[in-house]
Amino acid sequence: MAILREATKEVICKIVYHGAGRSGKTTSLLHMNHRLAPGQRGQFITLETPTERTLFFDLLPVKVLAGGYSFRYLVFATPGQEYYHASRRLVLKGADAIVFVVDSQRERAQDNWESWELLEKNLKELGQRADALPLVIQYNKRDLPNAMPLEEAERRYNVRRSFSFPAIARTGQGVYETFLTAAKLALTRLSLPGAENAMGELFHSLVITEDDGDRLTKQLAKLNIESGATTSFLVEESSGIIASAGTLPAGDQEALGAILACNFMAAQELAGNLAGASFAGTVQRGRQWILRSMRVDQRRFVVTACGRGAASRKVRDAMLYARGALGAQLKMVDQMSPNRLRQAHEVFSSVTAIAVHELGKA
Amino acid sequence: MAIGDANVGFTLTPQGRMRLIRLLDTFAEQLPQASAFLTDLAGRIVEIARKPVGVKLEEISALAAGCYASTHQLAGAFQEKNFALAFQHEDDRQVLVWPVGERALLVVLLRGVSALEDLEEKMEGPLGADLAAVVQEAREPLQSVPPPRIEPAEVPPEVRALERALTELIMDLQAKHPTGFTPEVSSRLLHAREDLARAIAGGDWPRAGELCASTRAWLGQVFPG
Numbered sequence: 001m002a003i004l005r006e007a008t009k010e011v012i013c014k015i016v017y018h019g020a021g022r023s024g025k026t027t028s029l030l031h032m033n034h035r036l037a038p039g040q041r042g043q044f045i046t047l048e049t050p051t052e053r054t055l056f057f058d059l060l061p062v063k064v065l066a067g068g069y070s071f072r073y074l075v076f077a078t079p080g081q082e083y084y085h086a087s088r089r090l091v092l093k094g095a096d097a098i099v100f101v102v103d104s105q106r107e108r109a110q111d112n113w114e115s116w117e118l119l120e121k122n123l124k125e126l127g128q129r130a131d132a133l134p135l136v137i138q139y140n141k142r143d144l145p146n147a148m149p150l151e152e153a154e155r156r157y158n159v160r161r162s163f164s165f166p167a168i169a170r171t172g173q174g175v176y177e178t179f180l181t182a183a184k185l186a187l188t189r190l191s192l193p194g195a196e197n198a199m200g201e202l203f204h205s206l207v208i209t210e211d212d213g214d215r216l217t218k219q220l221a222k223l224n225i226e227s228g229a230t231t232s233f234l235v236e237e238s239s240g241i242i243a244s245a246g247t248l249p250a251g252d253q254e255a256l257g258a259i260l261a262c263n264f265m266a267a268q269e270l271a272g273n274l275a276g277a278s279f280a281g282t283v284q285r286g287r288q289w290i291l292r293s294m295r296v297d298q299r300r301f302v303v304t305a306c307g308r309g310a311a312s313r314k315v316r317d318a319m320l321y322a323r324g325a326l327g328a329q330l331k332m333v334d335q336m337s338p339n340r341l342r343q344a345h346e347v348f349s350s351v352t353a354i355a356v357h358e359l360g361k362a
Numbered sequence: 363m364a365i366g367d368a369n370v371g372f373t374l375t376p377q378g379r380m381r382l383i384r385l386l387d388t389f390a391e392q393l394p395q396a397s398a399f400l401t402d403l404a405g406r407i408v409e410i411a412r413k414p415v416g417v418k419l420e421e422i423s424a425l426a427a428g429c430y431a432s433t434h435q436l437a438g439a440f441q442e443k444n445f446a447l448a449f450q451h452e453d454d455r456q457v458l459v460w461p462v463g464e465r466a467l468l469v470v471l472l473r474g475v476s477a478l479e480d481l482e483e484k485m486e487g488p489l490g491a492d493l494a495a496v497v498q499e500a501r502e503p504l505q506s507v508p509p510p511r512i513e514p515a516e517v518p519p520e521v522r523a524l525e526r527a528l529t530e531l532i533m534d535l536q537a538k539h540p541t542g543f544t545p546e547v548s549s550r551l552l553h554a555r556e557d558l559a560r561a562i563a564g565g566d567w568p569r570a571g572e573l574c575a576s577t578r579a580w581l582g583q584v585f586p587g
C-alpha cells in the first residue's frame with residue numbers, strides 16, 4: 001500500500017517480484033543493485049539460506065527525486081520454494097505492483113504455472129484483488145537453448161494481457177525495463193481518479209500530512225519518556241516506518257522499516273499457527289538492547305528500543321497506553337485520507353512521468 | 363514437505379542425536395507446558411522433544427527461521443551481534459527462538475511469563491554450552507559452492523544510450539496510445555526486445571545498435587508523429 005508523506009515529501013511504493021524457485025527473482029534485484037547509482041539505491045538485503053535460496057525476502061530500496069518529491073520503491077523478492085509459502089504471502093501484503101518472473105525453460109512450465117496459481121491464491125487470502133493490481137511479466141532465461149518460444153509463453157502465462165518483457169537476469173538484459181514499467185504502473189494507478197474505490201479499504205491511510213506526522217511523533221516522544229526507551233517507531237506493514245522519535249540507528253531507514261514490518265508480520269503469522277493463541281507482540285533481546293513491538297491496529301504496530309536496564313513492566317504499560325493514543329490518531333488519519341487523496345491525485349498525475357523518467361536514466 | 367537443496371550440512375551421529383534429544387528434553391522439562399526443537403537456519407527441523415499436538419510444526423519452523431533472519435538484520439542495525447526472539451500471546455503462550463552456534467536455532471513453545479530471561483540464563487550456562495557443542499560436532503562443510511549470480515555485460519555507453527532511448531520511447535508510446543498496442547504490435551515488440559537482449563548478452567554491439575534503430579523506425583511507422 002503506497003503512502004504519501006506530505007511532511008517529508010515522500011511517496012513510498014511496494015513492488016514485489018514473485019515466481020517459481022530459481023526463476024531469477026533475486027538475480028533480477030542483484031542486477032538492479034549493480035546498475036543503479038549509489039544515490040538511487042538503499043541497502044540491498046537478502047535473507048537467504050546458506051545455499052543462496054531466498055528464505056524470507058530480498059529487498060532493494062530504490063530512490064528517485066522528482067518534482068520536489070522523493071519517490072521510494074521498496075522492491076521485494078519472495079521466496080520461491082513451497083516450504084516458505086507462509087512467508088511468501090506476508091511479503092505480498094500491500095504490494096502496489098507485481099512482477100511475475102517466468103523461468104522460460106520448457107521443463108519449468110509446471111512450476112511457473114503453480115507459482116502463478118499460488119500468487120492468485122495468496123492475494124485472495126490477503127483480501128487483495130489480483131485483477132486490480134498492476135502486473136508485469138518477465139520471461140527470464142531467454143538465452144537458454146530450451147527456452148520455450150515467446151508466443152507459447154505469452155499464451156501460457158499472460159492471461160491478463162499484461163506488459164511482458166524477455167529477459168536474461170544473469171547478464172541483466174530486460175531486467176531494468178521490467179522494473180521501470182512496474183514502477184510506472186504502480187504510480188499511474190495512484191494517479192487515476194477513483195483509485196481509492198478500486199483499491200478498497202487498503203487505500204485509506206495513504207496520505208499523512210505534516211500535522212499528522214507531528215502528532216504521531218509527539219505521541220512516540222511521550223512513549224519514550226514514559227517507558228525509558230531511546231527510540232520508538234510507528235510502522236505500517238507494507239510501507240515501513242510512518243513516524244519515529246528518539247535516536248534512530250544509523251543506516252538505511254527504508255530498509256529498517258521494511259525489516260521491522262516483515263519481522264512483525266512473520267511473528268504474527270507464526271502466532272496464528274498456534275491454535276487458539278491471540279498475538280500480543282514480540283520481544284527481541286540483545287546484549288545491550290531490548291526491542292518490543294505491539295500491534296496498534298490492523299495494519300500498524302509500535303516498536304520501542306530500550307536499554308537492558310529498563311523495567312519490563314514500565315515499558316509494557318507505557319506501550320499499552322501509547323497504543324490507545326496512537327490508534328485514535330490513526331483513526332483520524334484514515335477518516336481524512338479519502339478527501340486528502342483526491343487532492344493528492346494532482347501530485348501523482350504531475351510527477352509520475354518525471355519520476356519514471358529519472359529512474360530511466362540509470 | 364521437502365525443499366530443494368539439502369546442502370546445509372547437519373549430519374548427526376546416533377550418539378549425537380541421542381545427546382541432542384536429551385538436551386532438548388531438558389530445556390522443555392524445565393519450562394511450563396513446553397516443547398523444544400532445533401532447526402537449521404533454513405528452518406528445517408533437525409530434532410524435536412515433546413512434540414506438540416495440533417500444531418503445524420514445519421510451518422512454524424519455516425516462519426521462525428524467516429523471522430530470525432530478519433531479527434538478525436535488526437540486531438545489526440542496533441550494533442548487536444544477535445537478538446534472541448520471543449513471540450508473546452495474550453494467553454501467556456510464547457514462542458522463543460534462540461541462535462545456537464551461528465548454525466542452528468532452538469525454538470521453544472511454552473506457556474508462562476518471563477521465559478525469555480529464563481532461557482537466556484540456561485543458554486548462557488552449561489546446558490547452552492552442551493547444545494552448542496552438539497551443533498558444532500554436527501557441522502560439515504558445504505558440499506557445493508553456488509555459481510555467481512550475476513555476470514553483468516559491460517555494455518558500451520553508446521549502446522546503453524540507444525537501449526535507454528528505445529525503452530523511454532516505448533513507455534511514452536504506451537502512455538499516449540494505450541489501445542495502439544494490439545496483440546500483433548505487442549508480439550512483434552516482444553520479439554524485437556528478445557533479439558536485442560540476446561545481442562547485448564552476446565556482446566554483439568553492432569547488431570544491438572541496428573536492432574534499436576530498426577525497432578525505432580518500425581514504431582515510428584506504427585505510431586506516426
